[in-house]
Amino acid sequence: MKDKKQNLWDDSRCLTVVRTALLLLAVCLIIHGILNGSMKDVFQKAVRICMECIGLG
Amino acid sequence: MSFKKPSGFVWSVLALGKMKSWFVAHRPSKRRLVQLYCALLVNANLKGFVEGKIYTGPLKNACAPGLNCYSCPGAVLACPLGALQNAVASSGARAGTYVLGILMLYGLIAGRTICGWLCPFGLVQELLHKIPTPKIPKGSVTRALSYLKYIILAVFVVLLPLWYAAAQGLPVPAFCKYICPAGTLEGAGGLLAHPNNSYLYALLGELFTRKAVILVAVAILCVFCYRAFCRFICPLGAIYSLFSRVAIxxxxxxxxxxxxxxxxxxxxxxxxxxxxxxxxxxxxxxxxxxxxxxxxxxxxxxxxxxxxxx
Structure with missing residues (x-):
């Protein structure tokens, strides 16, 4: 019983670590994307009619 | 023995009673309401439908969590899958870290909860499945087909845009171009329905016909098979499924x-x-x-x- 609880706690702790790492990575990627101009690329594409999307391009 | 004919008032009361019981029986679930609100929220540019133009404001810097074409006149956010394909295609010039970060953030926070609760195209599929017909049950065939979306993700979202960029120097979002029924429904449907965009009819060709056939096929399939596009084809669902173990x-x-x-x-x-x-x-x-x-x-x-x- 104690072992099972210990494993669960370890899993939960491991999950928290993985989530935090992924969250930090995601935030870093977003900030990097804002700085390197890839956010602007998204905007430039999104404000023009996408001919491929509507089957004309 | 004679019966008195019911008056108009009695008929109205009976009809109202029936209507009330129908509404109670068909009351939307919390999930359906969230789906509806979300579909309205990401397509809140109602002016776009009236004018036949797409939204060009600053909100389009951000990506929607679900599959929603950014060429839909109502769309106020960018399509994450379209943005990802363009980022992949132009990765030689600039790393598309912004889209990767956004997708990672969405996946980490909600994963495929987005498919079930927030995706406008998921709502469309579920409503189509409500049409009363015999339904295709899930089984080993549908389970095997559910892996198709990972192949589509690899080929149409990553490899083909990379190939087009390397071979022709063009950023081609291959999934949007050859498959995406959401683009045909929301983008083409929304724009072509407006008389101001009649010039687009002259551009319709084989590609549009193919995409329209895919849309009709997906719509028919969804009537018989629950969320057929979501289960077998959608690369966005495939991306979010990678976060199933860590999604909050x-x-x-x-x-x-x-x-x-x-x-x-x-x-x-x-x-x-x-x-x-x-x-x-x-x-x-x-x-x-x-x-x-x-x-x-x-x-x-x-x-x-x-x-x-x-």
């Missing part, structure tokens, strides 16, 4: 209370092997089916939906 919001099973009766898997219309796996869209339909009340929807440790709350 989602259906969680209390292992200690589970008696392995399999009732949740029988009740589920998706091709899951266990509750909360990569095929689970966290709709929560299984919550009420669990005899031991072991299933709930949680955000971390906060319970969002549990049997006693339903």
């Amino acid at each position: 919001i989602g259906v969680k099973m209390e292992e200690a209370s589970c008696i392995n009766c399999g009732e949740c898997i029988r009740k589920c219309k998706m091709d899951i092997r266990k509750v909360g796996d990569h095929e689970c869209i966290h709709c929560g339909e299984c919550i009420s089916s669990c005899p031991t009340k072991a299933i709930s929807i949680k955000a971390g440790k906060i319970v969002l939906a549990a049997p006693e709350k339903l």
Whole structure:
């Protein structure tokens, strides 16, 4: 019983670590994307009619 | 013995009573309301439908969580899948870290809960499936087909845009161009329906015909097969499914209370092997089916939906 609880706690702790790492990575990627101009690329594409999307391009 | 003919008032009361019971029986679930609100929210540019133009404001810097074409006149956010393909195609010039970060953030926060609760195209598929017809049950064939979306993700979202960029120097979003029925429905449907865009009719060709056939085929399939596009084709669902083990919001099973009766898997219309796996869209339909009340929807440790709350 104690072992099972210990494993669960370890899993939960491991999950928290993985989530935090992924969250930090995601935030870093977003900030990097804002700085390197890839956010602007998204905007430039999104404000023009996408001919491929509507089957004309 | 003679019966008195009911008056108009009696008929109206009876009709109102019937209408009330119909509305009570067809009252939308919480999930349906969230789906509807979300579909309206990401397509809040109603002026675009009136003018036949797409939204060009600053909100389009951000990506929608679900599949929603950015060429839909109502769309106020960018399509994450279209943005990802363009980022892949132009990765030689600039790393598309912004889209990767956004997708990672969405996947980490909600994973495939987005498919079940927030995706506008998921709502369309579910409404189509409500049309009363014989339905195709899930089985080994549908389970095998559910892996097709990973192949489509690799080929149409990554490899083909890379190939086009390398061979022709063009950023081609291959999934949008050759498959995406959401683009045909929301983008082409929304723009071509407006008389101001009649010039676009002159550009319609074989590509549009092919995409229209795919849209019709997907729509028909969804009538008979629950969320057919979502289960077998959608690369966005494939991306979010990679986060199924770490997503913060989602259906969680209390292992200690589970008696392995399999009732949740029988009740589920998706091709899951266990509750909360990569095929689970966290709709929560299984919550009420669990005899031991072991299933709930949680955000971390906060319970969002549990049997006693339903």
